[in-house]
Amino acid sequence: MRVTTDRGSPSFVPPEERIATFDQDGTLWVEHPIYTQVMFVLEGVPALVKAKPELAKVAPYSTVLELLKGDRAAMEKLTEPDLFKLLAATSTGMSVDTFSAEAKKWIAEAKHPRWKKSYTELTYLPMQEVLKYMRANGYKTYIVTGGGQDFVRAYSEATYGIPVEQVIGTAGGLTYGYGKDGKPFMTKEPKLLINDNNAGKPESIHMEIGRRPYAAFGNSTGDRQMLEYTKAGDGARLSMIVLHDDAQREYAYGPAQGLPESKVGTFTQALYDEAKKDGWFVISMKNDWKRIFSFDQ
Amino acid sequence: MRVTTDRGSPSFVPPEERIATFDQDGTLWVEHPIYTQVMFVLEGVPALVKAKPELAKVAPYSTVLELLKGDRAAMEKLTEPDLFKLLAATSTGMSVDTFSAEAKKWIAEAKHPRWKKSYTELTYLPMQEVLKYMRANGYKTYIVTGGGQDFVRAYSEATYGIPVEQVIGTAGGLTYGYGKDGKPFMTKEPKLLINDNNAGKPESIHMEIGRRPYAAFGNSTGDRQMLEYTKAGDGARLSMIVLHDDAQREYAYGPAQGLPESKVGTFTQALYDEAKKDGWFVISMKNDWKRIFSFDQ
Numbered sequence: 100m101r102v103t104t105d106r107g108s109p110s111f112v113p114p115e116e117r118i119a120t121f122d123q124d125g126t127l128w129v130e131h132p133i134y135t136q137v138m139f140v141l142e143g144v145p146a147l148v149k150a151k152p153e154l155a156k157v158a159p160y161s162t163v164l165e166l167l168k169g170d171r172a173a174m175e176k177l178t179e180p181d182l183f184k185l186l187a188a189t190s191t192g193m194s195v196d197t198f199s200a201e202a203k204k205w206i207a208e209a210k211h212p213r214w215k216k217s218y219t220e221l222t223y224l225p226m227q228e229v230l231k232y233m234r235a236n237g238y239k240t241y242i243v244t245g246g247g248q249d250f251v252r253a254y255s256e257a258t259y260g261i262p263v264e265q266v267i268g269t270a271g272g273l274t275y276g277y278g279k280d281g282k283p284f285m286t287k288e289p290k291l292l293i294n295d296n297n298a299g300k301p302e303s304i305h306m307e308i309g310r311r312p313y314a315a316f317g318n319s320t321g322d323r324q325m326l327e328y329t330k331a332g333d334g335a336r337l338s339m340i341v342l343h344d345d346a347q348r349e350y351a352y353g354p355a356q357g358l359p360e361s362k363v364g365t366f367t368q369a370l371y372d373e374a375k376k377d378g379w380f381v382i383s384m385k386n387d388w389k390r391i392f393s394f395d396q
Numbered sequence: 397m398r399v400t401t402d403r404g405s406p407s408f409v410p411p412e413e414r415i416a417t418f419d420q421d422g423t424l425w426v427e428h429p430i431y432t433q434v435m436f437v438l439e440g441v442p443a444l445v446k447a448k449p450e451l452a453k454v455a456p457y458s459t460v461l462e463l464l465k466g467d468r469a470a471m472e473k474l475t476e477p478d479l480f481k482l483l484a485a486t487s488t489g490m491s492v493d494t495f496s497a498e499a500k501k502w503i504a505e506a507k508h509p510r511w512k513k514s515y516t517e518l519t520y521l522p523m524q525e526v527l528k529y530m531r532a533n534g535y536k537t538y539i540v541t542g543g544g545q546d547f548v549r550a551y552s553e554a555t556y557g558i559p560v561e562q563v564i565g566t567a568g569g570l571t572y573g574y575g576k577d578g579k580p581f582m583t584k585e586p587k588l589l590i591n592d593n594n595a596g597k598p599e600s601i602h603m604e605i606g607r608r609p610y611a612a613f614g615n616s617t618g619d620r621q622m623l624e625y626t627k628a629g630d631g632a633r634l635s636m637i638v639l640h641d642d643a644q645r646e647y648a649y650g651p652a653q654g655l656p657e658s659k660v661g662t663f664t665q666a667l668y669d670e671a672k673k674d675g676w677f678v679i680s681m682k683n684d685w686k687r688i689f690s691f692d693q
Contacts, residue, residue, distance in 0.1 A: 115559055195602055239561075252606050262412055263606035264536075270603055275595035275621055282628045283621065285602060292589075292603075298572035305492055305582060306567055306589075307604050309549050309560035324572055324580065331579045 102335045103313060104236050110335035114237045118312045120267075120304060120325060121230070123244040123251060125318040125364040126341055127259065129211065129221040131350040133174070133363060136246050137182065138218075139205050141167065143189035159185060187289035191271060194284045195249065202253035216394070219258045223341075224393045225382075226316070230259055233314065241312075243304060244268040245296040245321050249287070267307045269295040300325035313337065319364045323373070330377055338379035342366060345385040348395070399632045400610060401533050407632035411534045415609045417564075417601060417622060418527070420541040420548060422615040422661040423638055424556060426508065426518040428647040430471070430660060433543050434479065435515075436502050438464065440486035456482060484586035488568060491581045492546060499550035513691070516555045520638075521690050522679075523613070527556055530611065538609075540601060541565040542593040542618050546584070564604045566592040597622035610634065616661045620670070627674055635676035639663060642682040645692070 103112040124130035144163040147154060154160040159181035166173035177185075190198060211221055230240050242261055244251055248268030255261045272290035277283050295303050301324050304312065315322075315329035318341040326338040343352050343364065352361035355371035374381050384391065400409040421427035441460040444451060451457040456478035463470035474482075487495060508515055527537050539558055541548055545565030552558045569587035574580050592600050598621050601609065612619075612626035615638040623635040640649050640661065649658035652668035671678050681688060 115553070248603070248606070256412075264604070266606065273599045273602060275598055275625075283598070283624050285598060285625075301572055301580070301582060302570045305570060306545070307561070309545070309563065327580050328572075328582075 100232070100236055112313055112334065116310055116313070117233075117236070117238040118241065118308060118310050119233045119238045119314040120241045120243040120300075120308075120312045120316070120329070121226070122300075122317040122319075122322045122325070123242050123246055125343065126316050126322070127222055127226050127230075127242070128218065129349065130364050131343075131352070131361075132212070134246065135209075135218045136250050138209065139202065139250065140182070140185050140189050142205065142209065143201075144185065147188055190247065190250075191287040191289040194286055195273065196284070198249055198287055199253055202250050206254045219254055220394065221392065222258060223388070224390050224395070225388050226341075227259070227393070229316070230261070234260070238314065239265065241265045241267060241304075241308065243295065243300050243315075243325060245294075245299075247271075248293075248295070267295060267303050269293060269299075296321040298324045301328040304328075315339070316341070318343065319366050320370055323370055326374075326379055327377070330379060338374075338377070339382060340366075340370075340374050340379055341382045341384060342371075344383050345388075345391070348391050349384055397529070397533055409610055409631065413607055413610070414530075414533070414535040415538065415605060415607050416530045416535045416611040417538045417540040417597075417605075417609045417613070417626070418523070419597075419614040419616075419619045419622070420539050420543055420565075422640065423613050423619070424519055424523050424527075424539070425515065426646065427661045428640075428649070428658070429509070431543065432506075432515045433547050435506065436499065436547065437479070437482050437486050439502065439506065440498075441482065444485055480586075487544065487547070488584040488586040491583055492570065493581070495546055495584055496550055499547050503551045516551055517691065518689065519555060520685070521687050521692070522685050523638075524556070524690070526613070527558070531557070535611065536562065538562045538564060538601075538605065540592065540597050540612075540622060542591075542596075544568075545590075545592070564592060564600050566590060566596075593618040595621045598625040601625075612636070613638070615640065616663050617667055620667055623671075623676055624674070627676060635671075635674070636679060637663075637667075637671050637676055638679045638681060639668075641680050642685075642688070645688050646681055 102108045102110040121127055124134050141163050144160055148160055159177055162173050162176050209218060210216060211218055233240050240261055242251060242255060246268050248266055248270045251268050252263040252266045255263060255266045270293040272288040272292050273285045274288055275283060275285055293303055311332045312329045314337040315325050316339045317326050330336050330338040343350050344358055345351060351358050353366050354360045355366045355368045399405045399407040418424055421431050438460050441457055445457055456474055459470050459473050506515060507513060508518055530537055537558055539548060539552060543565050545563055545567045548565050549560040549563045552560060552563045567590040569585040569589050570582045571585055572580060572582055590600055608629045609626045611634040612622050613636045614623050627633050627635040640647050641655055642648060648655050650663050651657045652663045652665045
């Protein structure tokens with residue numbers, strides 16, 4: 100850090116160029132057994148069914164109702180197109196303000212199935228410290244997430260101290276229209292505009308920031324290009340990747356280093372090898388983090 | 397202004413929500429007789445022809461060569477598809493870093509045909525004062541332009557004190573690839589991703605900022621939705637629109653208020669009427685601005 104903030108250092112970085120980008124799911128907070136936003140979508144289904152009772156017998160809505168009753172196996176039945184359909188049904192066709200209010204309400208009430216705590220309490224303490232440390236050194240901290248930009252903005256300031264304009268994520272199209280009162284409003288459309296995963300991450304960083312980060316943090320194959328792009332810049336650049344290898348205090352998944360396979364937050368051996376070869380820091384949750392959560396002893 | 401910055405005011409706006417958005421062409425700097433970025437594209441044609449001499453006899457390249465020799469009538473021959481073709485040829489198919497370097501070089505050397513001054517000297521002094529005044533009151537100032545985001549970023553900080561991450565504009569797709577040295581780079585593609593005009597302005601404001609502005613500044617029909625959306629928010633909101641009615645010191649065009657028609661920066665009577673009805677401030681360059689440019693006496 101000092102090499103980029105000491106004016107006398109050959110690697111000094113002017114304050115306006117100090118950008119640090121953070122993946123969210125699995126990097127700043129827990130992403131298992133399933134992404135928080137997917138839980139938001141699934142838990143939004145009962146309200147849909149209440150409004151349109153005929154949906155109760157139609158897949159994928161019926162599958163979600165079983166799942167919410169505790170049938171964990173039902174999750175396996177949900178395909179990716181099913182999830183898009185559910186996302187469109189619960190998170191589009193409404194104004195951006197209505198969506199934001201619903202996301203805020205849900206995140207304030209929802210609990211993680213394992214810890215029975217708010218999802219926003221399940222942020223990683225060491226990463227919260229990194230966020231604060233970067234900011235204390237003049238770095239502007241951004242979230243660059245494969246999750247929905249509007250969803251993450253609903254809690255980013257309160258949870259991470261990151262203002263909404265520093266949240267970059269997957270985004271759908273909007274349409275501009277007028278209400279009966281003549282006032283304009285924008286409606287969320289079920290049309291993908293920015294897929295903020297893989298190469299989409301450096302692309303959206305260029306689009307929404309316009310500067311290459313000096314530091315980037317991730318945990319899965321979806322972060323590979325962001326970490327490569329950051330590390331490939333001139334001067335002192337930092338790429339860090341979190342390895343979930345602590346089944347006891349959190350979760351263990353890879354399949355890097357012989358850890359169990361996982362569809363959620365996949366960290367392949369190829370990515371691990373690239374990290375080692377390119378000089379990224381690999382963080383072992385098990386060995387490097389004394390406390391994982393702020394509520395840990 | 398005071399009503400939004402005094403803590404005791406019922407219209408107080410917390411600092412993090414103080415967002416002001418500015419159109420660029422015709423609002424912050426001169427856009428006649430032709431948008432600056434179009435001049436950049438046209439003046440890039442000789443280098444293209446030098447690299448591929450066979451283009452010299454092919455339209456629209458041949459038309460541009462005539463135009464650059466002083467044949468003003470040749471401009472009329474260029475259609476919108478021609479301009480897109482020229483934009484693609486001069487501004488895509490290269491890395492984002494190469495484009496940025498070329499745009500910076502051009503803007504440092506190019507001169508406006510009327511004043512024989514750099515385009516960056518042709519910013520409006522009263523608007524520069526507004527930018528500074530807003531920032532002095534804790535407002536974050538953004539450019540929201542129909543022009544190319546990467547083009548405007550090449551000079552936004554030096555010209556307006558607006559950092560690149562606060563420049564929102566029309567943006568094309570990117571592709572992520574690797575050079576022979578294995579280092580990743582991004583290439584600009586001739587594919588429109590964000591058209592930052594009309595409804596595209598509030599949409600991109602939502603996407604890249606995520607907050608409704610408290611103040612917005614424009615000058616043409618392309619700014620209508622941004623000005624409507626800003627003014628429609630709760631509390632004290634300011635929408636301002638510049639009317640170019642000073643043929644002597646700058647240019648006069650509308651067709652609002654009987655001013656001459658113009659394809660560049662059209663300000664219709666309907667827009668003027670909406671401004672008056674909705675309580676936007678209409679700025680008359682002729683009557684309201686004592687000095688237009690910093691070099692004026």
